[in-house]
Amino acid sequence: MKTWVTSRWKNPCLPGQLSVEINSLPEGGGNLRARYNIAPTTEVQILIAGEREPELVSARWGLVPSWWKKPLRGMPATFNARVETADTSPMFRGAFRARRCIIPASGFFEWTGEKSDRVPHYFSAADGGLLAFAGLWERWKSPEGELITSCTIVVRDADDWMDRYHDRMPAMLHPDDFAAWLDGTAGKDVLRRPPPALQEWIVARRVNKAGAGDEDPETIAPARGV
Template sequence: MCGRFSQAYTWEDVYAFSQPLTVPAAPAPNLQAHYNLSPTNEVDVIVWSGQGRALKKARWGLVPPWHKGPLKGVVPHINARLETIDTNKLFNRAFVKNRCIIPASGFYEWTGPKEDRIPHFISHANGTLMAFAGIWERWRNPETGEEIVSCSIITREANTWMSQLHDRMPAMLHPADFDHWLQGHGGKDLLMQPPPEMREWIVHKRMNRAGVGDDDPATCAPAPAEEPVAPEPPVQGSLI
C-alpha cells in the first residue's frame, strides 16, 4: 500500500533523474515541492510521448475510461497490485498501453495501533529520487467535457527490509529499465527486481492528516525525540 508520498525536487533534479527528459519544457518550469501528497492530488508523472520521455501532470487515483458517472463518485484507485495488473479489468488496458514513471522523493507508512498510528518516511538510502512504476488513463467528464488524466502507483509484496513496516511497497524501476517499461517492451519481471537500498525515520504525527504540511519540508523531517516526563514530587507527609 502507498497512500501518501512526496515529490520534492527541482526541475534540474527530475530532468537529470529521467536521463534526461527528451521533451523538455521551454522555459524550464519552477516546480512546487510537495511533502504530503494524498489521493486525488495532482502529481508529476513521466510518460513516453512517441518522441521521448515527457513530464506531465495526472490526478492520483485512476479513473477507468469507461466510467459513466460523475467524478465525485469514482473510487480513487491509487494503487494497482502487480500480481493481478495484467488480469484486472481496471488496470490491464493501461498496463499494456499507458505506462508511466512516478518520481518520488519518498513515501510514508504507518506502524502502531489504529488509535495511535506512527508515521514513517521512507526514502532512497542516498537521498536520490525513486522511480515508482505506474499506469495512467484518460477520462472525459460527461458533466463538463473536461479530459482528466489519472494514474495509479503499482505495488508489490514488500521485501525483507520493508516488511518491518508494511507487507506492501511501491514497485520501483532501475534507470536502465526506464525505456523498456515506458515503451511496453518489458513485463512484470521488471518490477520484481530488488528495489534500491532504503532508509526510514519517524516523522511528526501532524502528517497523519491528508494535506497537512504539504508545502513544509519539516513534514518529512525526523520527529524530535519526546522529552522525558519528570516524576511529580511526592505530597508532603505521604508514604513513599
C-alpha cells in the same frame, strides 16, 4: 496499501538518478514546486512516453479508466494497482497494455501501530536520490465533458527490509528499465527486481492529515523525541 508521496524537485533538470533515459524536463517545464505531503486524489507529476522523448504531465492520483461512466465521486480507491492483477483487472488492464508512466518521488510514507495510535514513517532512497515508481495512466472524459488525466502507482510485496513496516511497497524501476517500461515492452519481472536501498525515520503525526505541511520541509524531518 495507502502510500503517500513527497516530491522535492527544484531544478529544471532531473537529478542523475533519472538521467539514463530521461535527461531533462520537457521544454517549458520550468521549476517544480516542492511538496511534502501529497495525498491520493490530488495532483502529481508523471512521465509518459512522448513521440520523441518522455513528457512530463500533471495527473490526478487515482486512476479513472476511460470506460468509467459515473461521476468521479463514485470511483473506488484506485491510487494503487497490485502487480499481481494490474494486467487483468478491468480498472487497470488497458493502461497496463498501452499507458504506462514513471512517477518520480523523493520519498513516501507508511504507518505502523494500532489504528488509534498510528506512527508515520518516511522512506527515501539511502543515497538521497529520487525514486522512480512504476505507474499507469489514463485519460477520462467526465459526464460534464471535462478531460482528466489520472494515474496509479503499481505496488508489490515488500522485500525483507520493508516487511518490518508494511507487507506492500511501491514497485520501483531501475534506470535500465525506464525505456522498456514506458514503451510497454517490459514485463512484470522489472516490477519485482530488488528495489534501491532505502532509509527510514519517524516523522510528525500531522502527516496523517491529507495535505498538512505540504509546503513545509519540516514535514519529512525526523520527529523530535523519538
